[in-house]
Amino acid sequence: MKKVNTSADNSAVVRTTKRPVLAASAAVFRGREVLLVKRGQKLGQALWSQPGGKMEVGETAANAALREVSEETGIRATIIGFVGLYEIITSETHYAIAAHAAIYQSGEVNAASDAAEARFVGLDEIIALPLAPNTVAAITMARKLCHI
Numbered sequence: 001m002k003k004v005n006t007s008a009d010n011s012a013v014v015r016t017t018k019r020p021v022l023a024a025s026a027a028v029f030r031g032r033e034v035l036l037v038k039r040g041q042k043l044g045q046a047l048w049s050q051p052g053g054k055m056e057v058g059e060t061a062a063n064a065a066l067r068e069v070s071e072e073t074g075i076r077a078t079i080i081g082f083v084g085l086y087e088i089i090t091s092e093t094h095y096a097i098a099a100h101a102a103i104y105q106s107g108e109v110n111a112a113s114d115a116a117e118a119r120f121v122g123l124d125e126i127i128a129l130p131l132a133p134n135t136v137a138a139i140t141m142a143r144k145l146c147h148i
Contacts, residue, residue, distance in 0.1 A: 020087075020094040024064035025052025027142035028077045030104035033120035034139055037072050039132065040116030043093065049132035050139070051075075051115065052097060061098035069102070073118040074110040077102040083141040086134035097134070101142035123148075 027050045028035040036048045051072040055064040062079045069077050083099040104120075111118040121129070126139065 018094075020096045022055045022061075023053055023095050023097045024055055024061040024068065024100065025050040025097055025138070026065040026069050026077060026079065026100040026102040027083070027139045028069055028075060028102045028104055029142070029146055029148055030120050032123050032148065034123060034126065034142075035069070035073060035075060035077075035104070035109070036119065036121050036126070036129070036135075037111065037115035038117035039114065041114040043088070043095070044132045046116070046130065047132040048121075048129040049135045050099065051118070052099075053114070055098075062100055065098070065100045065102070068113075070107075071113045072111070072115040073107075074112065075107040076105040078105055080142075081145050083138055083145060086138055088133050099134075099138040099142070101145040103146065 035051060037051050038048050039045050051069045052065060053068040055061060066077060066079060069075055080101040080103060083101050086097045086099055088095040109118050
């Protein structure tokens with residue numbers, strides 16, 4: 001925490017210097033399958049979710065989602081549209097994730113970056129997996145956008 005002077009009389013309030021982390025993800029569909037990754041890092045470790053991660057300065061949310069898909073899985077995709085903003089808030093962190101719907105274009109699935117595993121999963125098989133928060137909601141909205 002940081003002491004911040006807020007008035008002419010030098011009274012101060014304590015404010016946290018932590019800020020929410022902006023991130024982007026994509027539900028990538030190949031027919032009636034969706035691309036999922038098993039998280040290998042602290043936040044969400046061992047949980048399945050759409051590929052995604054932190055946005056970089058100057059990068060649009062859609063471009064960040066495509067970059068993360070490629071980095072984590074080796075897959076190329078095309079964004080169809082924005083699905084919604086989903087948040088993960090814990091006592092230690094706050095992520096605001098811009099979720100997108102996308103269609104598979106090319107590539108072989110290969111888990112990389114912070115993904116422990118990656119694969120296309122049948123839409124009827126998703127609920128059997130241990131899922132990260134908001135995964136089902138984001139995939140459901142993405143399916144509607146892609147008419148799947």
